[in-house]
Amino acid sequence: MEMNQSQRLPVPQQVAWEALNDTELLKQCIPGCESIEPDGDHAYLLAMTAAVGPVKARFKGRMALEDIQAPDSYTIRFDGQGGAAGFGKGSARVRLEPDGDETVLTYTVNAQVGGKIAQIGSRLVDAAARKMADTFFARFTEAVTPDATDSTPAAEGAPAAAAGDNEPTEQAKRKRSWTAWISKS
Incomplete structure (x- = not known):
C-alpha cells in the first residue's frame, strides 16, 4: 500500500515540528492509540487498537525515527503485530515546509500488511488507512491550532478569572476537548 497526502497546519514550522515530536500529543491524536513509550534514541513502543473491515485487533509495535533533518523532515519506520489479525510494517517520509505563518506537512507512506488483514x-x-490518517490530521490540526477564546474569556461573556484561579478555564478546556473527541469518533 502506498499513500501520499499533504495537510496545511495553521502554525509556524517549528511549532509543527515540536508537536510531531510530542508523544503525549501524538497519543491523543492517533486513533485507537493506547500508549507510546520511549525505547531508545528516537524509538518508541506503541500499543493501539485498529479495525480494518470486520477485523479488529490490538497491535503492539515499534517505531523509529530516522534521517532526522530538524525541523524539516524525518522518516518513520514501523513494525506492528496484531496476533491472529496479522501484521503491518513499513515507513513514512514526513516533510514540513514553511508557507508564511503556516506549514505544509507532506507525507508518503509505504506499508505492507499480512495475515487476516491482508x-x-x-x-x-x-x-x-485513509480514514485513520484523516482522523489523525483532524485531531492534530485542532490540537496545534491556537485557540483565540482562551486568551479572551471576557469576550465570550465569562468573567475574568482571579489571579491564580484558572479552574474555570481548565474546566472549559476539558469540556471542549471531550466534545471534540466525541464528534470526531
Whole structure:
C-alpha cells in the first residue's frame, strides 16, 4: 500500500515540528492509540487498537525515527503485530515546509500488511488507512491550532478569572476537548 497526502497546519514550522515530536500529543491524536513509550534514541513502543473491515485487533509495535533533518523532515519506520489479525510494517517520509505563518506537512507512506488483514483486500485496507490518517490530521490540526477564546474569556461573556484561579478555564478546556473527541469518533 502506498499513500501520499499533504495537510496545511495553521502554525509556524517549528511549532509543527515540536508537536510531531510530542508523544503525549501524538497519543491523543492517533486513533485507537493506547500508549507510546520511549525505547531508545528516537524509538518508541506503541500499543493501539485498529479495525480494518470486520477485523479488529490490538497491535503492539515499534517505531523509529530516522534521517532526522530538524525541523524539516524525518522518516518513520514501523513494525506492528496484531496476533491472529496479522501484521503491518513499513515507513513514512514526513516533510514540513514553511508557507508564511503556516506549514505544509507532506507525507508518503509505504506499508505492507499480512495475515487476516491482508485477506480482507486492498480496497478495505486502503480505506481504513485513509480514514485513520484523516482522523489523525483532524485531531492534530485542532490540537496545534491556537485557540483565540482562551486568551479572551471576557469576550465570550465569562468573567475574568482571579489571579491564580484558572479552574474555570481548565474546566472549559476539558469540556471542549471531550466534545471534540466525541464528534470526531
